[in-house]
Amino acid sequence: MAGPAEDTQMNASTSRSSVFLLFLCGFVIAGATTSHAAAEALIRKRCAFDIGSGETKVSAAEVSSTESSVVIARLMDKRIVLPFVKRSKNGVIPDFFIEEATAKINELKRECQGVGAREYSGVATAGFRMARNGQEALAKISQQTTIPLQLIAAEQEAVLAFVAARSALGSNSKNLVVWDIGGGSLQFSMGADGPHRDFVISTGHEGVEMFRRKIARRFNRDPTLTVNPLTQEEMSQAIELARELSHAVNPQIRERLRRSSMRVVGLGSVHTESIAAQAGLQSNKAYNMYTLEGVRVAAKRAANMSDQDFRKTYPENKYPDSQATNVALVLGYMEGLQINEVIPLELTLADGVLVDETYWSKEKLK
Numbered sequence: 001m002a003g004p005a006e007d008t009q010m011n012a013s014t015s016r017s018s019v020f021l022l023f024l025c026g027f028v029i030a031g032a033t034t035s036h037a038a039a040e041a042l043i044r045k046r047c048a049f050d051i052g053s054g055e056t057k058v059s060a061a062e063v064s065s066t067e068s069s070v071v072i073a074r075l076m077d078k079r080i081v082l083p084f085v086k087r088s089k090n091g092v093i094p095d096f097f098i099e100e101a102t103a104k105i106n107e108l109k110r111e112c113q114g115v116g117a118r119e120y121s122g123v124a125t126a127g128f129r130m131a132r133n134g135q136e137a138l139a140k141i142s143q144q145t146t147i148p149l150q151l152i153a154a155e156q157e158a159v160l161a162f163v164a165a166r167s168a169l170g171s172n173s174k175n176l177v178v179w180d181i182g183g184g185s186l187q188f189s190m191g192a193d194g195p196h197r198d199f200v201i202s203t204g205h206e207g208v209e210m211f212r213r214k215i216a217r218r219f220n221r222d223p224t225l226t227v228n229p230l231t232q233e234e235m236s237q238a239i240e241l242a243r244e245l246s247h248a249v250n251p252q253i254r255e256r257l258r259r260s261s262m263r264v265v266g267l268g269s270v271h272t273e274s275i276a277a278q279a280g281l282q283s284n285k286a287y288n289m290y291t292l293e294g295v296r297v298a299a300k301r302a303a304n305m306s307d308q309d310f311r312k313t314y315p316e317n318k319y320p321d322s323q324a325t326n327v328a329l330v331l332g333y334m335e336g337l338q339i340n341e342v343i344p345l346e347l348t349l350a351d352g353v354l355v356d357e358t359y360w361s362k363e364k365l366k
Contacts (some may be wrong), residue, residue, distance in 0.1 A: 242332020
């Protein structure tokens with residue numbers, strides 16, 4: 001879920017329905033599968049892992065696929081804190097943390113087995129891309145958990161985020177832009193005006209932990225420690241930096257965001273937990289969202305708050321040290337890209353892995 005920002009613009013070709021949200025303006029839930037198609041459906045119980053920079057997410061589901069549709073029956077969803085970026089020392093994931101992560105991922109696997117999962121797959125993202133021993137660390141975890149895990153590029157992250165959202169919404173979602181924020185990287189993705197599996201993506205953008213470290217360095221603070229409290233002036237500077245970084249987003253996506261029919265879906269706990277709590281969610285007939293004005297108010301409130309202040313005000317949040325910079329990052333991008341509202345969805349890359357056949361063995365289970 002990417003190191004220093006470097007704009008990578010490209011189109012990439014690649015591939016829960018029980019989602020509880022209906023969207024206005026063109027999002028349509030797919031119709032029920034006919035009995036004939038259901039009879040021909042290939043049904044598999046899968047467990048997918050998304051090993052991110054700060055959290056590891058798992059989704060288990062019964063996946064029923066035919067030539068024309070994929071239907072998901074959710075069995076389990078869970079996320080745990082495994083901060084690979086914060087625990088890395090001098091660009092190396094330490095052995096003790098690899099062992100800790102392996103033990104916790106094996107616990108998640110046992111939970112998947114408990115709901116009947118028989119197939120396993122997973123991806124690792126920016127925390128492993130940035131680490132000098134990322135490939136080696138992931139190989140150890142994969143071997144000791146017997147879960148096929150692969151390190152994916154930021155471009156593949158963006159595609160999986162869009163696939164997860166599109167699958168959940170049950171449409172091709174031509175009026176959808178997906179904004180995925182992780183600890184190490186940040187991506188935008190949308191459908192291209194082309195074949196079914198074509199996408200327009202924007203990668204190379206820094207995630208919240210990397211942005212927090214950049215702000216710490218700018219204000220001459222130790223990046224390994226908290227940056228809080230930020231003064232009002234420092235908050236304004238952080239917002240302006242994020243606004244400047246937003247200019248590197250793919251021009252096709254920037255242009256599409258100007259259309260009034262577009263909806264921006266936010267994936268990742270920054271959207272669903274941090275900003276949702278700080279800016280507050282507004283209810284719509286079809287969905288909940290946070291607004292540009294709400295984030296502006298949150299930015300004013302977050303200035304001058306210490307870690308202790310954030311813990312008292314938002315006790316559910318796991319990372320008080322990044323709450324102020326989370327707001328600055330999101331507000332700068334919203335202003336720079338003219339985004340008026342964001343619809344947070346409780347989806348992860350694991351949800352994309354569940355339905356993307358490229359991550360699963362073609363062998364028949366015995």
